[in-house]
Amino acid sequence: MIRLWHVPQSRSFRVLWLLEEMGAAYQVIPCSFLDGSLRAAEHLARSPAGRVPAAEIDGQALFESGAILQLLVETRAPDLAPGPGDAERAAWLQWLHFAETIGAHLANLTQQHIVLREDWMRSPTVMRLEARRLAICLQAAAAQAGDGWLLERFSAADVAVGYGFVIGQRFVDLGDIPGAQAYLERIAARPAFQRALERDGPAQIYTRDFYSPPEG
Ligand SMILES: N[C@@H](CCC(=O)N[C@@H](CS)C(=O)NCC(=O)O)C(=O)O
Structure with missing residues (x-):
């Protein structure tokens, strides 16, 4: 199960786009910069600086778009990244x-x-x-x-x-x-x-x- 905390146009779009490239099943939790929800304790537990993207991948919480992208391709979409040992x-x-x-x-x-x-x-x-x-x-x-x-x-x-x-x-x-x-x-x-x-x-x-x- 993949869940993505997302604000339109923000860096969480990277994860959204990659999930579409992967053809993955996922759930988007829409967030807002304006309602204070990113500063609520519940979100800070997912992302200590109160940012998006935040994700949950097979029960594992993760923040930082680059880390989320890397984990997703390494575990589910090896065709979208050269692996260790590859010249690229x-x-x-x-x-x-x-x-x-x-x-x-x-x-x-x-x-x-x-x-x-x-x-x-x-x-x-x-x-x-x-x-x-x-x-x-x-x-x-x-x-x-x-x-x-x-x-x-x-x-x-x-x-x-x-x-x-x-x-x-x-x-x-x-x-x-x-x-x-x-x-x-x-x-x-x-x-x-x-x-x-x-x-x-x-x-x-x-x-x-x-x-x-x-x-x-
Ligand atoms: N390096 C982080 C940056 C995350 C980040 O700063 N996201 C922005 C949206 S693009 C954010 O959540 N800003 C809300 C804030 O600064 O309060 C990543 O790539 O995930």
Whole structure:
């Protein structure tokens, strides 16, 4: 049995999408950032920082999207990751974890543009800097993917990093990054990705298509 605590558009989308790629049976427990439920003792017991994703896999509670992805592929979907001893194993681990380098910039931009509600709280310098730093990360991933995927074939690393393109397009013009738009289009064409989008739920974080960095 797999259960996923999920907020639409958040990093828990990575797990949702991977579960669809696996064709797994799972239950989604919809959560909200707005009702305080992620700070309730019950959720903190699953995720000590009160975050999503949180998961329960065969009775085992687990937080951190990268760890959840890795456990799922290692135990149930070996075709979605090179295993230990495989020549592509090191590269797979590297790109799987690089997803959280991207995630840090997404989180900073989300905080600046959305979470901080008043202009005086925001820093135009941080907004511009973070958009630039995100673009550099997406550029590196798009260059690695070339005309295909991060490794020889599609893997859970594309799910982890691909989420960075799905959300990153709201902060960075992918048209300025060679290969980025095409990589996102390959992602969007995947039936499992489309099913995950359908299950994601109504927007809770991003309501604009694009959040422009302030001029400067
Ligand atoms: N490194 C963690 C980050 C988890 C995380 O920060 N999730 C965000 C949503 S994308 C969250 O739950 N934020 C709620 C909060 O900060 O209170 C992971 O990849 O699972």
